[in-house]
Amino acid sequence: MSTTSRASRGLAVAAGLAAAVTGLALLPTTPASAASTGLVISEAxxxxxxxxATYTHDFIELYNPTSAAISVDGMSVQYRSSGSAAAATGVTTLSGSVPAGGHYLVQEAQGSGGSTPLPTPNATGTIAMSGTAFTVWLASGTTALNPAADGSTTRPGIVDLVGVNSNTFETAKTAGTGNATSVSRTAADSDDNATDFTVGAPNPENGDTVPPAGEPTEATIAEIQGTGDTSPLAGRxxxxEGVxxxxxxxxxxxxFYLQSGGSGGSGGDGADATPGASDxxxxxxxxxxxxxAVGDSVRVEGTVTEFNGLTEIGSPTVTALASPLPAVAPxxxxxxxxxxxxxxxxxxxxPTDDVTVTNTYSTNQYAEIGLAAGDHPLIQPTDVADAQDHAAIAAVEADNADRGVVLDDGSSINFLPSGGGGNQDIPLPWLSKANPIRVGAAVHFTGPVVLDWRNSTWKLQPTHQVTDSGADVATFENTRTENAAPGDLxxxxxxxTFNVxxxxxxxxxxxxxxxxxxCTYYDDRDGNHVTDRDCGATGPRGAAEDDDLQRQRAKIVAAINELGASIVSLEEIENSVALGEPDRDDALASLVDALNAAAGAGTWAFVPSPAPEDLPPVAEQDVIRTAFIxxxxTVTPVGGSEVLTGAPAFSNAREPLAQAFKAAGAPDRDAFAVxxxxxxxxxxxxxxxxxxxxxNADRVAQAEALWPFAERFAADRGTDEVFLxxxxxxxxxxxxxxxxxxxGYTNLASTTSPGEATYSFGGLSGSLDHVLANDAAAAMVTGVDVWxxxxxxxxxxxxxxxxxxxxDFYEPNQFRASDHDPEVxxxxxxxxxxxPSTVDAExxxxxxxxxxxxxxxxxxxxxxTPIGTVTLLDGARELTSGQLxxxxxxxxxxxxxxxxxxYTFTVxxxxxxxVAPGADQVTVxxxxxxGH
Structure with a gap:
């Protein structure tokens, strides 16, 4: 979202919301019809x-991001506790105005500690706020409101709302605070409390923060910017002049962006004419x-402000210069x-050096594309450095910070249905079926961009709003072609292994x-249910309706059939018995039916679940499970499957499922365990x-319970080879x-392209999905690929x-069948x-x-089971034969x-x-x- 976004648009009520699945991000909620004034809550x-505590009083701080003062007469700030679903329990009436680019400080209740008074407040109330979790909102009136009395996300009269580790919030709640910390706004209002706010030391500011404007000061752009994070001329x-x-x-x-004429490029001698200060x-x-228009030379008069870290000239008047300034060189x-x-x-x-796509998660929402300088994406630190090696972790984090930047589309449009205003009916720029823009793809810039600070993130803005493929700004390597099928292994x-x-x-x-x-649902732009948002702890978590299930199944089937695998372990498949169905394998069987419909009857089979008495009680089983197909x-199961039971470590996770396999036609002694x-x-x-x-401690305990179970299972099946x-x-x-x-287990890393990862989160690539092998199993491995x-x-x-x-981006192919990559x-x-055979003739x-x-x-x-012919011989003479x-x-x-x-004969x-030949002697x- 733009730092110039001026409205609050989304409230989400989170009471009872549970997201227990891995890597499934909750979608933004339907927007609220907020009474927008431009004001936002900037700190609480x-x-x-x-x-x-340092400060003696609680406080709520407002901010005016616009270029004109805003009156708060007749408005109020309101408060309630984090778990409440009632109307506000505290209301403080406001008066006066908030200056352009300025703050408004509302002082609340005083505690018995603290040593530093607040700056002179603009309004005073008596609300005793929680030090750790609460909800506050700015209201257009003074009547106590209830933003979640009936679970609605639309509540007229609410201008802006912040949920601090609370049950009510915009899109997602912030983290909790402590007596020495507040939540403060670090990004423009994108209607997502979790991303717009951060927890840190309180820094209250009042209406005196922006000094009154005086006579205009003639200054170069570098003088306006200064060499610090904020302008030395802020408020002036x-x-x-510039281009x-x-x-x-x-x-x-x-x-628009204005840059000093003749600046940029490398300069005649390669030196920056204004080192430390932007031009x-x-x-x-x-x-x-x-x-x-781009290229114009103009004179600008206005007021210098800092909007969430971006230096701006607000309330501008623009005059065209009679003579053009020297051109700016990128x-x-x-x-x-x-x-x-x-x-x-x-x-x-x-940019002319290597640049690589590192993040595509918000591409379909804000048309943002995360980039990394260099030839590879940003890396999850604990994927490449021991989590206990803090120096190594810090080095990866520093490298990520230096390399990461976001390519935006030059707009603040939220293209999702939650964005409101019909934005979802605007075709999404950049992305298309022919131009999928994937993590790891090389980027080639075809035009200049601007280094922009917006939403607490460094971005590259095109010089104009992108409404198409953006080919005049950048083009992207299509890496789908090299991932059409797994590598040669x-x-x-x-x-x-595949999370489905x-x-x-x-x-x-x-x-x-x-x-x-x-159930509640996530809906498409026509209001049709697409996926389950929340069906309770024992309800489904997947497709909302049959047509959605068909689309999901088509992609999973395409992916599994293209894997070329003989054995596939599955994660995140429905545990049908936990939903109250009699057959635990019902969903698994339906997937196998679909696979066989596409690949041919009998191509796939599934490993049946253990008997009910050999499973944890149904009440202790999750609604998702693991499975084998x-x-x-090409392969045959050896013995039945087995689930680890009676292990407290797995009370909040899926218990391991084990099965032994052998090649079809091989003896049981050649089985290996998975x-x-x-x-x-x-x-x-x-x-x-x-x-x-x-x-993390829970996962450590689960690992400690896993390895002895695996060893015991393998011993029971008479094998030394174990894959996890x-x-x-x-x-x-x-x-x-x-x-x-x-x-004794080794993580099997990709041999086709070292460094491949199975997951991408927050623009960082790393592997959550793994195949591990003990020494005996590792000796069987001929190649590894993360597809x-x-x-x-x-x-x-x-x-x-x-x-x-x-x-319409949907295609019934393998691409984005899941959020995790399979490993093969x-x-x-x-x-x-x-x-060897044993012949037993009676x-x-x-x-x-x-x-x-x-x-x-x-x-x-x-x-x-031997087949073929047995023969009765008298010496070398054949007496008779038969078919087994x-x-x-x-x-x-x-x-x-x-x-x-x-008689003694040979069989x-x-x-x-x-099976080898064999023989036995028989007496007749x-x-x-x-009577004879």
Whole structure:
């Protein structure tokens, strides 16, 4: 969103909301009809006067981001506790006005501690605010409002709202505070409390923050910018001259960039004429912007302000210069490192060094594309450095900070249905089916961009709003072509693991019909349900309606059938019994049916669940589970599957599921064990100070319970080879995986393209999904590939975003079938010669002339069922033969073909393709009839 966004648009009520799945981001809610004045809440502090506090009072601070004063007469700030669903319990009436670019301080209750009074407040109330969690809002009137009395996200009269670790918030709540911390706005109002605010030391400001304007000061742009983070002329009226380098009359920015004539480029001697100070500044004002075009030389008079860190000239008047100034030359080379960016704020650049896409998550919402200087994306620190090696982690973080920047579209449009105002009917720029813009793709800049500070992020703005592919700004390598199929891995067969993104064949609407009112949904731009938002702890989490399920299934089927794997471990598939269905494997069977419909009958089968008595109680099972599917033509399960039970460590996660497999036709002794896992997610639980996400201690305990279970299972199946697969919710160097490394397991990294990752979060690439092998299993591995079809893709291509924009991005292919990439491993299985056979021929006694000699024969061969022919021989002479059926046959001689006496014959088995020949001696006695 633009730093010039002036309205509050979204309230979300989070009571009872549970998101227990990994990597599934909650979508923004429907926008509120807020009474927009331009004012926003800029800081809120509830620790005043508490133990450990510096300030003596609680406070709520407002900010006016516009270029004109705003009256607050008849308005109020309101408060309630974090868990309340009632109307406001505290209301403070406001009066006066908030100056342009200035603050308004509302002092609230005083505690018994603290030593520093607040700056002179603009209004005073008596609300005793919580020091850790609360909700505050700015109201257009003074009547106590209830923003969540009926769960509605629309509440007239609310201008702006902030939920501090609360049940009511805009899009997402902020973190909790303490007695020494407040939440303060660090980004323009994007209607997302979690991203707009940060927790830090309180810094109250009142209406005296912006000094009154005096006589305009003639100043160069570099003098206006200064060498610090804020302008030395902030609050002053200034006059300056420059060349218009970028203009945004449409799209919501309502401003233009002005840069000193002749600046930029490398200069005649390669030196910066104004070191430490930028030669460009942002000019905010829609009327002024309508007067200029890129390339114009103009004189600007206005007031210098700081809007969330961006130096602006507000309330501008623009006059065209009679003689043009020297042209501005874009800088070339790499995007400047983090420490050097302030000195180039607003300047024109054309990056010529390597740049790579690193983030596509918000591309379909704000048309933003995260970039990384260099030839690879930004890296999740704990994926490449031990989480306990803080120096190494800090080095990766510093590298990410230096390389990361965001390419924007020159607008503040929210293209999602939650953006309101019909924005979802505007075709999304940049992205298309032919131009998918994937993480890892190389970027080539075809035109200049501006280094811009917006939403607490350094961005590259095009010189105009992008409304099409943006090819005149940048083009992107299409890396889909090199990921059409997994790489060449060698070996006899492939083992894969795949998180299938909450595949439920129970739709939310069907569940709702049986449990009225159970579900809420995410809707498309026509109001149709697409995905389940919340169906309760025991409800589905996937597709909302049948057509959505068909779209989801089509992509998963395409991906699995293209894997080329003989065994696939699955995560995030419906646990049907936990939804109240009698068959635990119902959803799994439906997926296999769909796979076989596409690939041919009998191509795929699934491993049945253990018997109910061998599973945890249903009440302890999650609604998602792990599973195995396999190709019967190439592999055969050995024994049944087994789930780890009775392990307290898995009370908040999916218990490991183990199965042994062998190549089809191989003996049981050649089996290997696979254990699929889905550890506790990082989204809830106790935070970890080492940057490993929430609930890290839980995942460590789960790893400690996993390895002995795997060893015991393998021993029971008579194998030494063990693979651990799945979504461990642990990056490669984090503590849970370190436990498994310490017990002899190796993480199988990509051999086709080293450094490949299975997941992308916050613009950082790393692997949460892994295949690990003990030494014996690792010796079987011939190659490894992370098939990058999902994490690199924009969420716009996911089934869950169908009809979210005027452009239809959905295709029934493998790309963005999930949010996790599958990992595929090639395996070289033991060379298996013919299995030795054992021939067992039963001695018989018959009566001459009354009975025909019939000799039962059984042939066994380990776990195989021999086929072929058995022959009865008298020396070298063949007496008779028969065909084995189920490993057995009966050899019969004609009646009276043997005279009275005792005979010793040989029963010979000829063998088959997998079983060696064998033989046995049999005795046949022929006796006289009774009385002879």
């Amino acid at each position: 502090y509830g620790g005043g006067g508490n133990s450990g 009226d200034v006059v300056t 218009v380098t970028a203009a945004y009359p449409t799209g919501g920015f309502n401003g 460009a500044v942002y000019v905010f004002g829609s009327a002024a912007t309508a007067q200029v 800088h070339t080379g790499s995007v400047p490192a983090a420490a050097d960016r302030e000195a180039h704020e607003g300047e024109l650049w054309t 060698g070996g006899d067969l492939r083992l894969a 993104l909450n595949y439920f064949n129970t739709t939310g609407v069907a569940y709702d019909a049986a449990h009225p009112g159970a 396999y190709r019967p033509a 254990v699929v896992n889905h550890f506790k997610s990082k989204g809830s639980g106790t935070p970890n100070p080492d940057g490993q996400g929430n609930a 697969t799945g979504d461990f919710n642990s990056y490669t160097q984090e503590d849970p995986l370190q436990v498994l490394y310490a017990h 990058q079809i999902n994490a690199e893709e924009s969420v716009a291509f996911e089934y869950s975003r169908h009809n979210y924009n005027a452009t 491993v090639g395996l070289d299985l033991p060379e298996t010669g013919p299995v 001695d018989v006694t018959v009566v001459f002339s009354k009975e025909a000699p019939r000799i039962p024969v059984t042939v066994t061969a380990g776990g195989l 059926s189920g490993g057995s046959a009966v050899l019969e001689l004609p009646k009276k073909s043997l005279k009275r006496g005792t 010979s088995y000829a063998g088959d393709s997998g 006695r022929v006796t006289n009839p009774a």
